[in-house]
Amino acid sequence: MENQPIRQSDLPDVLALAFLGDAIFSHAVRSMLVARGIFDPGRLSQLTLAYVTAAAQSEGFLLIEPDLDEDERAVARRASNSRHLNRPRHVSAPDYRRATALEALLGMLEVTGRTDRLKQILDRLLDGLSHREADLP
Secondary structure, three states: OOOOOOOHHHOOOHHHHHHHHHHHHHHHHHHHHHHOOOOOHHHHHHHHOOOOOHHHHHHHHHHHHHHOOHHHHHHHHHHHOOOOOOOOOOOOHHHHHHHHHHHHHHHHHHHOOOHHHHHHHHHHHHHHHHHHHHHOO
16 A cells, blocks of 8 residues: 555545544654653653644644655645634644644555555654754753
């Protein structure tokens, strides 16, 4: 399944993909932090916020966007343009749309079995967003 074209009509709704992608990204961040030897629950929660927020995910999407293929861009665009987004007040609309696009992309890669590409993007995100930890107390 790794390199076959994706029929957008065969995919679940983009917000369902985003729901799945949110869990995938959160799991990847938490796994990375524990693998680094961080075991204090308070510190784990604090460091998770450096990665798993709309602003961080928006930044992450901008990091990977230039390298997306046509299928990945299509899913991201559909998610970003969804009219059913329930944006929290404290998050800008552009950040929320990009974060949703990122989550939908991750979900799409999971459901289509593109695990190598999923790992590649997650590694790039975790590396590219690591600087945000320095901004935490």
